[in-house]
Structures are given as structure tokens and as C-alpha cells.
Amino acid sequence: MTATTLSDPFSLLAAVIETAERAQALADAAMSAGQTKDALRAGDSVVKAAMAIWTRLGVEREDILRQVENTKDIAAALGRVIRDHPHLAEPLAEALETRERGDLAHEIRETAAAALASIEGNKS
Structure with missing residues (x-):
């Protein structure tokens, strides 16, 4: 993330969404490979990213x-x-x-x- 991204709320939100999508893909891949701990860790990242989005949107x-x-x-x-x-x-x-x-x-x-x-x- 660049300084511009941090100061622009729309760019920040897009970056958080992208991070959540990548974490979800990792969680899915880990679960498919039977790596439950890794899937849970990646899933936790998805939740944290979602919470950041929801907080930013005032939910x-x-x-x-x-x-x-x-x-x-x-x-x-x-x-x-x-x-x-x-x-x-x-x-x-x-x-x-x-x-x-x-x-x-x-x-x-x-x-x-x-x-x-x-x-x-x-x-x-």
C-alpha cells in the first residue's frame, strides 16, 4: 500500500477488499489441501479485512x-x-x-x- 492509498478512502477500501479476496482464496486452497490451521488463519484475515470495510462504511x-x-x-x-x-x-x-x-x-x-x-x- 502506498501513502496515496492510505490517504484516499476509496483506494484504501479497494486495497482492503483485494486483501480479503486474496485471503479467501488462500483459505479455500488450504482447506482443499486439508491444511485446516492455515485455512483458519487465512479465514481470520478475511474476517479482519471485512471488519475494516464494515467499520469504514459505518456498519x-x-x-x-x-x-x-x-x-x-x-x-x-x-x-x-x-x-x-x-x-x-x-x-x-x-x-x-x-x-x-x-x-x-x-x-x-x-x-x-x-x-x-x-x-x-x-x-x-
């Missing part, structure tokens, strides 16, 4: 925490829906793939397959 910590809790609640509810109604998994998985989240689509499909196996096992 309050409480707003962030509320959004994280909302996201957790939605994820838990979706998991339950998929376990209870596995036939709903495929449209959700396809929607995730259009958002380039094949990793989550795969998890949704695995959850649905396990639920179907359990349902079939209970019928026997």
Missing part, C-alpha cells in the same frame, strides 16, 4: 453480529427442512450452484441423501 458491530446470528438461524432452519423434506434439496442445491457455491450445494445433497436413506431405513 455497527451489533449489526454484524445480528446478521451472523440471522445467517446461523437460516442455515439451521434450512438444514432441518432438507432433513425433513429431502425432495426440496435439489432446487436449493441448483440455486447455490448458480451463485458459484458448489461446496454448499454438495453439502445440501449429502444431507438430503442421508435423510432419504434414514427414511428408507425406517420403512423396512
Whole structure:
């Protein structure tokens, strides 16, 4: 980062976003390679960069925490829906793939397959 970058808020914000994107790519690569500690460290850098962006934009910590809790609640509810109604998994998985989240689509499909196996096992 140059002195110009530090004095220009838009350049600073762009640099922080770029850093977060690089850290996310490192986290993804580390996770794919089974290097959990490295993935967690890189993920921590992503969080720190995001916090810097949010702070710069005036987003309050409480707003962030509320959004994280909302996201957790939605994820838990979706998991339950998929376990209870596995036939709903495929449209959700396809929607995730259009958002380039094949990793989550795969998890949704695995959850649905396990639920179907359990349902079939209970019928026997």
C-alpha cells in the first residue's frame, strides 16, 4: 500500500477488499489441501479485512453480529427442512450452484441423501 492509498478512502477500501479476496482464496486452497490451521488463519484475515470495510462504511458491530446470528438461524432452519423434506434439496442445491457455491450445494445433497436413506431405513 502506498501513502496515496492510505490517504484516499476509496483506494484504501479497494486495497482492503483485494486483501480479503486474496485471503479467501488462500483459505479455500488450504482447506482443499486439508491444511485446516492455515485455512483458519487465512479465514481470520478475511474476517479482519471485512471488519475494516464494515467499520469504514459505518456498519455497527451489533449489526454484524445480528446478521451472523440471522445467517446461523437460516442455515439451521434450512438444514432441518432438507432433513425433513429431502425432495426440496435439489432446487436449493441448483440455486447455490448458480451463485458459484458448489461446496454448499454438495453439502445440501449429502444431507438430503442421508435423510432419504434414514427414511428408507425406517420403512423396512
